[in-house]
Amino acid sequence: MPILSLASSDEIRAILLETHALWGEGMTLDDYIAFVRAQMESPWGRENFRYLVWREGTLILSSLKLYRLHARCGSRHVILGGIGAVYTPWAQRGQGHARAMLAAVLERLQAEGAHGALLFSDIGAEYYRRLGFRPVPSHEFSVPLTVIPTNESSSVVVERIRDADWPDVERLYEQATASDPFVLHRSSTYWAHWRRKEQERMGRLPEGVRSSRHWIARREGESVGYVLTVFEPPALVLKELIIADGTQETAEALLAAIRWDGEALGAVQLVGWWPPLAWSRFLLSEHIRPRPRTRELAMIAPFDPTLDVEQLAVWGDLFWATDHF
Numbered sequence: 577m578p579i580l581s582l583a584s585s586d587e588i589r590a591i592l593l594e595t596h597a598l599w600g601e602g603m604t605l606d607d608y609i610a611f612v613r614a615q616m617e618s619p620w621g622r623e624n625f626r627y628l629v630w631r632e633g634t635l636i637l638s639s640l641k642l643y644r645l646h647a648r649c650g651s652r653h654v655i656l657g658g659i660g661a662v663y664t665p666w667a668q669r670g671q672g673h674a675r676a677m678l679a680a681v682l683e684r685l686q687a688e689g690a691h692g693a694l695l696f697s698d699i700g701a702e703y704y705r706r707l708g709f710r711p712v713p714s715h716e717f718s719v720p721l722t723v724i725p726t727n728e729s730s731s732v733v734v735e736r737i738r739d740a741d742w743p744d745v746e747r748l749y750e751q752a753t754a755s756d757p758f759v760l761h762r763s764s765t766y767w768a769h770w771r772r773k774e775q776e777r778m779g780r781l782p783e784g785v786r787s788s789r790h791w792i793a794r795r796e797g798e799s800v801g802y803v804l805t806v807f808e809p810p811a812l813v814l815k816e817l818i819i820a821d822g823t824q825e826t827a828e829a830l831l832a833a834i835r836w837d838g839e840a841l842g843a844v845q846l847v848g849w850w851p852p853l854a855w856s857r858f859l860l861s862e863h864i865r866p867r868p869r870t871r872e873l874a875m876i877a878p879f880d881p882t883l884d885v886e887q888l889a890v891w892g893d894l895f896w897a898t899d900h901f
């Protein structure tokens with residue numbers, strides 16, 4: 577009878593050797609392994625990230641990454657198991673191992689007191705639907721940079737985010753999402769983990785493949801919003817746009833800054849996940865429209881009747897691309 581257990585260091589290496597071609601993003605094998613290990617070893621990762629295997633004796637039948645996430649749903653604090661990198665070695669495929677492992681993980685999460693599980697599917701919705709996951713809206717957009725308006729006379733000053741600005745970014749996120757009906761909670765250790773992951777990724781990717789471009793907006797010296805983008809030639813990718821003062825002017829100043837930056841870098845398109853919840857109002861225009869994604873489909877398996885996926889879906893997309901694990 578197979579069992580679920582923590583992967584040993586050698587087992588993680590063996591799995592990463594196989595998944596390198598799929599998820600290595602162009603890193604060397606050693607860099608890819610170091611990239612995953614760095615995430616597991618961050619203070620947040622040590623508490624909230626487990627690599628699990630479904631094994632029969634010493635034989636690995638399937639594997640996944642499991643994160644512990646905290647969210648607010650209305651006024652309720654909920655705990656979600658985040659499932660990523662579901663992988664069955666080639667020799668073991670098609671024998672129901674991933675399905676059995678996922679059923680065991682869901683059972684364990686429930687026993688641990690989680691309210692549900694979350695994943696982003698790259699293989700469509702059907703496989704996970706059979707395990708109790710329900711799709712929530714997942715959209716993307718792409719638009720020529722030239723359609724983004726530039727307002728020369730804005731009183732909002734936009735600058736590149738420096739190390740000293742991150743506490744402001746954390747605060748702006750917290751403040752701006754305080755009345756969102758659903759939000760993933762980000763502690764300071766989570767932010768540190770996210771930044772470390774990004775730095776590790778950028779440092780380990782071949783030159784010119786990707787670069788982070790992050791901007792903060794200030795009005796009269798006060799931070800009022802930020803935007804996180806990544807230049808992935810030939811596109812600029814929008815990862816997160818937070819407008820803490822709720823004004824269109826701040827949104828326009830940040831979008832204009834990324835347009836200029838993108839154009840200077842040689843980008844022609846702005847692409848990305850469609851912003852969640854009411855945040856899309858800052859993007860919506862006659863030129864920018866959401867269309868359903870075919871990959872990275874957000875799905876939630878609720879264990880608790882109050883985690884009502886149909887209700888969640890009514891609010892639109894729920895996640896920024898920065899929430900993807």
Ligand SMILES: CC(C)(COP(=O)(O)OP(=O)(O)OC[C@H]1O[C@@H](n2cnc3c(N)ncnc32)[C@H](O)[C@@H]1OP(=O)(O)O)[C@@H](O)C(=O)NCCC(=O)NCCS
Pocket residue numbers: 598638661662663664665668669670671672673674675676696697698699700703
């Ligand atoms: C997806 C994966 C984990 C399934 O593992 P498995 O142990 O063979 O899964 P099961 O035996 O439980 O189920 C097999 C079913 O998975 C589904 N499946 C596998 N790959 C799929 C894909 N790319 N798209 C849609 N469904 C897929 C099929 O329904 C398949 O049924 P079939 O064998 O009748 O064709 C495995 O194929 C894998 O590791 N793929 C590469 C990594 C990956 O894409 N992971 C998913 C990330 S969201």
